[in-house]
Amino acid sequence: MAFNNYGNRFQRTTPIVLNLIIINALVFLVQSMFDGPETMNILDQKITSKIALFPYQTSYFEPYQLVTHMFAHGGFFHLFFNMFVLWMFGTTLERSWGPKRFLIFYFACGLAAGVAHLLLEFSPAVGASGAIMGLFAAFAYLFPNTELIIFPIPIPVKAKYAVALMAAFDLFGGVYPSSSNIAHFAHLGGLVMGFILVIYWNKTNKKTFY
Numbered sequence: 001m002a003f004n005n006y007g008n009r010f011q012r013t014t015p016i017v018l019n020l021i022i023i024n025a026l027v028f029l030v031q032s033m034f035d036g037p038e039t040m041n042i043l044d045q046k047i048t049s050k051i052a053l054f055p056y057q058t059s060y061f062e063p064y065q066l067v068t069h070m071f072a073h074g075g076f077f078h079l080f081f082n083m084f085v086l087w088m089f090g091t092t093l094e095r096s097w098g099p100k101r102f103l104i105f106y107f108a109c110g111l112a113a114g115v116a117h118l119l120l121e122f123s124p125a126v127g128a129s130g131a132i133m134g135l136f137a138a139f140a141y142l143f144p145n146t147e148l149i150i151f152p153i154p155i156p157v158k159a160k161y162a163v164a165l166m167a168a169f170d171l172f173g174g175v176y177p178s179s180s181n182i183a184h185f186a187h188l189g190g191l192v193m194g195f196i197l198v199i200y201w202n203k204t205n206k207k208t209f210y
Contacts, residue, residue, distance in 0.1 A: 012091075013087060013091055014090070014091050014094040014095060014099070014102075015094075015099055016090075016094050016099045016102050016103050016106075017086060017087060017090040017091050017094055017102075020086060020090070020106070020128075021083050021086060021087065023071055024071050024073065024079060024082070024083055024128060025079070025083070027051075027071045027072055027073075028072075028073050028076075028079045030047055031045070031047045031048055031072060031073070034046045034047045035047050035048050038074060038075050042124050043060070047072075048072055048126065050068075051065065051068035051069060051071070051072045051126075052065065052068075052069055052072055052124045052125065052126045053065045053066060053068075053069035053114055053117060053118070053124060053125045053126070054124050055118065055121075055122050055123070055124070056118050057122070060124075065114075066111055066114040066115070067107075067110075067111070069114060069125055069126050069127070070107075070110040070114075070127070070128050070130070070131055071128070072126040072127065073126055073127050073128075074126050074127065074181075078126075078127055082127060082128045082129055082132050083128075085132050085135070085136070086128065086132055086135065089132075089135040089136055089138075089139040090102070090106070090135055092139065092143070093105070093135060093138055093139060093142075096142065097201075101201075105134065105135075105138065105194070105197055105198075106131050106134070106135070107131070108134070108193055108197060109130060109131045109133070109134025109135070109190040109193045109194050109197075110128065110130050110131035110134070110190065112130070112134070112189045112190055112192065112193035113129070113130020113131060113133070113134070113183075113186040113187065113189040113190035113193070114130065114186065114189075115189060116130070116185045116186055116188060116189025116190075116192075117130070117183050117185055117186035117189065119185075120174070120185040121174075121183060121184075121185050121186070123181075123183075125183045125186055127183070129183065129186065129187055129190070130183070130186040130187055130189055130190030131190055132190070133166070133170075133187045133188075133190040133191040133194065134190040134191060134193055134194030134197075135194065136162075136163055136166065136191070136194070137163055137190075137191045137192075137194030137195045137198065138194045138195075138197070138198040139159055139163075140159040140160050140162065140163035141195065141198045141199065141202070142198065142202065143159055144158060144159055144160035145158050145159070145160070146158065146159045147159075148162050150162055150165075163191075166187075166191075167188065167191055170182075170184040170185075170187040170188050170191070171184070171188065174188065
């Protein structure tokens with residue numbers, strides 16, 4: 001996924017986005033150093049077994065995991081994709097809102113994603129994807145006509161249509177689960193919270209960006 005707009009592609013990274021990327025990268029480095037292969041049972045991984053979000057019905061669940069799971073990832077490409085999208089959408093949103101509001105938004109979406117996962121799914125979860133989906137929702141609301149390249153779709157798609165496609169994909173994946181290990185309801189939780197917050201914040205300040 002990338003902007004189809006060369007003027008916005010190489011913006012300077014904003015401070016909160018930069019720090020979130022650094023923290024996620026450092027946590028992944030620690031996971032890589034102390035955990036075994038990615039295929040290993042999560043309970044046998046020294047770091048991930050402590051910071052992943054476990055079902056609340058199990059003895060492994062701890063409330064702090066609602067936060068820590070946002071900084072753990074299940075592999076390099078999981079981390080890379082989430083951080084790329086964080087940089088792509090987050091930089092624009094942080095510039096629009098300022099660091100404080102952006103950080104509140106990011107954590108609110110991540111927490112909503114965690115709660116949705118706890119209520120509707122029954123497996124451990126890691127990753128910033130729920131918070132990222134909230135950013136995607138806000139970006140699509142504020143800048144609906146920005147064209148995005150979503151691989152492998154070979155043509156540009158406007159953000160307002162791209163977010164609808166992603167929501168439909170996660171809804172279908174949540175209702176008809178497969179063995180992909182994607183936390184679809186967590187994505188939807190972050191997405192819904194993102195829409196709620198951005199609509200509330202921008203009732204009288206809606207912008208359109210072409």
